[in-house]
Amino acid sequence: MELTHLILDNNSFETKQNNFNKNTNDKKVYIETFGCQMNYSDTEIVLSVLSDFGYNETDDVKSSDVILLNTCSIRENAENKVFKRLDELKKYKKLNPNIILGVLGCMAERLRNELLIKKKMVDLIVGPDEYRKVPHLIDNLIETGEKGIAVKLSRVETYDDITPVRKKGVTAWISIMRGCDKFCTFCVVPFTRGRERSRNFKNIIDEAVRLSDEGVRDIWLLGQNVNSYRFAEKDFADLLNDVAVAVPDVRIRYTTSHPYDLSMKLLEVMAKHSNICNYIHLPIQSGSDRILKEMNRLYSVEQYMQVMKKSREMMPSVGLSTDIISCFPSETEDDHRMTLDVIREVRYDGAYTFAYSRRENTKAYYLEDIIDEETKKRRLDEIITLQRKISVEINQNLIGKIMPVLIESLSKKSDEYFMGRTDCNKSVIIPKEHSYVNDSGELTHKKSFSIGDFVNIEIIKVNSATLFGVPVL
Numbered sequence: 001m002e003l004t005h006l007i008l009d010n011n012s013f014e015t016k017q018n019n020f021n022k023n024t025n026d027k028k029v030y031i032e033t034f035g036c037q038m039n040y041s042d043t044e045i046v047l048s049v050l051s052d053f054g055y056n057e058t059d060d061v062k063s064s065d066v067i068l069l070n071t072c073s074i075r076e077n078a079e080n081k082v083f084k085r086l087d088e089l090k091k092y093k094k095l096n097p098n099i100i101l102g103v104l105g106c107m108a109e110r111l112r113n114e115l116l117i118k119k120k121m122v123d124l125i126v127g128p129d130e131y132r133k134v135p136h137l138i139d140n141l142i143e144t145g146e147k148g149i150a151v152k153l154s155r156v157e158t159y160d161d162i163t164p165v166r167k168k169g170v171t172a173w174i175s176i177m178r179g180c181d182k183f184c185t186f187c188v189v190p191f192t193r194g195r196e197r198s199r200n201f202k203n204i205i206d207e208a209v210r211l212s213d214e215g216v217r218d219i220w221l222l223g224q225n226v227n228s229y230r231f232a233e234k235d236f237a238d239l240l241n242d243v244a245v246a247v248p249d250v251r252i253r254y255t256t257s258h259p260y261d262l263s264m265k266l267l268e269v270m271a272k273h274s275n276i277c278n279y280i281h282l283p284i285q286s287g288s289d290r291i292l293k294e295m296n297r298l299y300s301v302e303q304y305m306q307v308m309k310k311s312r313e314m315m316p317s318v319g320l321s322t323d324i325i326s327c328f329p330s331e332t333e334d335d336h337r338m339t340l341d342v343i344r345e346v347r348y349d350g351a352y353t354f355a356y357s358r359r360e361n362t363k364a365y366y367l368e369d370i371i372d373e374e375t376k377k378r379r380l381d382e383i384i385t386l387q388r389k390i391s392v393e394i395n396q397n398l399i400g401k402i403m404p405v406l407i408e409s410l411s412k413k414s415d416e417y418f419m420g421r422t423d424c425n426k427s428v429i430i431p432k433e434h435s436y437v438n439d440s441g442e443l444t445h446k447k448s449f450s451i452g453d454f455v456n457i458e459i460i461k462v463n464s465a466t467l468f469g470v471p472v473l
């Protein structure tokens with residue numbers, strides 16, 4: 001299906017400041033986010049909208065006035081996780097019947113009726129394009145007792161004028177486009193997120209500059225399919241180029257891109273700017289042309305491999321990762337082997353591998369599933385094991401290498417360590433403080449580091465997902 005791409009008009013909006021953390025805000029919202037980065041970015045928009053109506057965020061679910069779950073529908077287990085969480089949250093409603101419980105995001109869009117019938121404790125059901133209505137729906141609920149339901153998808157909503165409530169840190173997301181027109185036959189996103197639409201070009205650049213001025217050192221440009229970005233005459237390569245020029249001290253990354261419209265122009269822009277991360281996440285899904293056709297992915301394995309080859313030619317140290325769906329209906333042993341062959345040939349740095357999950361209303365829902373459970377498990381295991389082996393081999397070759405790392409946060413496992421990332425998007429664990437010694441082993445000085453620092457790190461140890469290193473002078 002060919003759908004025209006929606007372009008908003010050329011006027012740039014005045015972006016208004018949000019009222020987050022104002023002392024006069026007397027109501028509290030607790031929000032949990034599931035799913036992709038777009039959902040996390042949307043949560044920041046919801047918090048901004050609510051802040052104009054007197055809400056501040058709280059981490060304490062018990063003392064909140066409103067509990068929101070921003071949900072994901074991509075696979076069955078993503079939805080099951082949310083259903084389980086809803087059941088757990090029931091107890092807070094029992095303790096305080098005035099607490100308002102809302103479901104936002106992709107599940108609200110996809111499962112509005114089921115939620116109404118089966119989850120009676122849910123008061124609000126709001127889809128991804130209706131977040132401006134959340135405060136009004138809450139007020140109406142308080143006044144009339146009526147449940148708040150708003151699930152219309154929009155062809156123009158980009159929340160362009162809303163300043164998201166971002167967590168303090170060096171990393172920030174900028175959502176540049178919404179929706180998806182690709183209609184891969186396995187995927188719910190076009191149904192839960194609606195048609196593609198792109199944000200105003202100038203507003204994105206202004207937002208990046210503002211974030212840089214505020215101390216952000218790492219910006220992700222986000223969209224379900226960033227390569228489809230179009231605003232007037234500008235495409236995604238133009239946008240990436242202009243963001244890189246506008247914020248030279250900021251590392252820029254993007255996700256997710258679809259192989260069909262990843263252009264040579266984009267690779268040239270990436271190769272030209274040292275502040276654009278040397279990293280491409282390009283989901284292949286399957287190594288079999290027959291399955292790719294069944295998936296409506298719009299490219300062949302050969303075309304995909306050309307992009308991989310060109311990327312490596314133009315950026316020799318580029319980090320490459322992918323998404324793979326194992327056991328799409330009718331996948332044969334040969335199709336599966338072709339996927340393993342692609343993994344061996346590309347030698348990805350990493351891969352996100354998923355067991356196919358059958359989603360209602362998608363085209364693939366109606367295909368007969370002929371693969372038995374044991375085969376499903378084996379094929380997925382084979383993919384994961386092969387990729388892990390390749391990731392370890394690639395990472396082992398980095399031992400002894402020195403690379404610049406941007407420190408992003410505290411390590412999840414220990415307060416004594418930071419987590420940072422290399423230019424090709426690998427996570428590195430480094431000590432918060434380092435003692436330098438000279439060639440005779442004598443202590444020369446100590447240095448401590450901070451989140452936001454770029455530090456040269458020597459890699460000393462690796463596993464398949466993480467590097468470990470020490471600072472060098």
Ligand code: SAH
Nearest residue numbers: 186187224256283323324325354355356357
């Ligand atoms: N827009 C991106 C992908 C977004 S969804 C793209 O097209 O590349 C993230 C990943 O979830 C997909 O790449 C796919 O690998 C996986 N996925 C989507 N639907 C799925 C399903 N029904 N079953 C299993 N995995 C799925």
Ligand code: SF4
Nearest residue numbers: 180182183184187189
């Ligand atoms: Fe889903 Fe395909 Fe769109 Fe990606 S490109 S979000 S997999 S429909």
Ligand code: F3S
Nearest residue numbers: 035036072073074106
């Ligand atoms: Fe999930 Fe919706 Fe993102 S289905 S992956 S939260 S677009």
